[in-house]
Amino acid sequence: MLKKFYKIIILPYTLCLLYLMLLGFGRTQYDENVIRIKPFLSTLMFIENTFRLKTIIIIVLGNIIMFIPxxxxxxxxxxxxxxxxxxxxxxxxxxxxxxxxxxxxMGIFEVDDIMMNTFGVFIGWNICKFLEKRFNRLVL
Structure with a gap:
């Protein structure tokens, strides 16, 4: 039952996420291409230069949580x-x-985003395996 729901929802979810990553949040085109390839540096700089804790939590945790599915x-x-x-x-x-x-x-190439997004996938994979073991009949 859960697998059927997942199969229905993952494509629209992916398209929505792609929209947010490329066009959402009022994005405008940068004047030049920006790349940040030093691990953890751009996230630490973002945290250091952001005054609102809520913004930090939304951006950093969002980069993880949104990729759990x-x-x-x-x-x-x-x-x-x-x-x-x-x-x-x-x-x-x-x-x-x-x-x-x-x-x-329309964004910045950031290694930190790749790492946080992948961590979200890792969390999701672990949740998936837990659900399969614990609630086998609900998942199928």
């Missing part, structure tokens, strides 16, 4: 049941999305 992709693509395959596939795809942000100048 992708940890369940093994329900649609059995090859992605394996954590290594899931992470490799996800990192490849999210890197392409970050590159789109860079080349269109």
């Amino acid at each position: 992708f940890g369940f992709l093994g329900w649609i693509f059995p090859r992605l049941n394996d954590l290594k395959s899931l992470v490799f596939t996800f990192v490849s795809i999210i890197t392409i999305v970050e590159a789109l942000q860079y080349f269109t100048r």
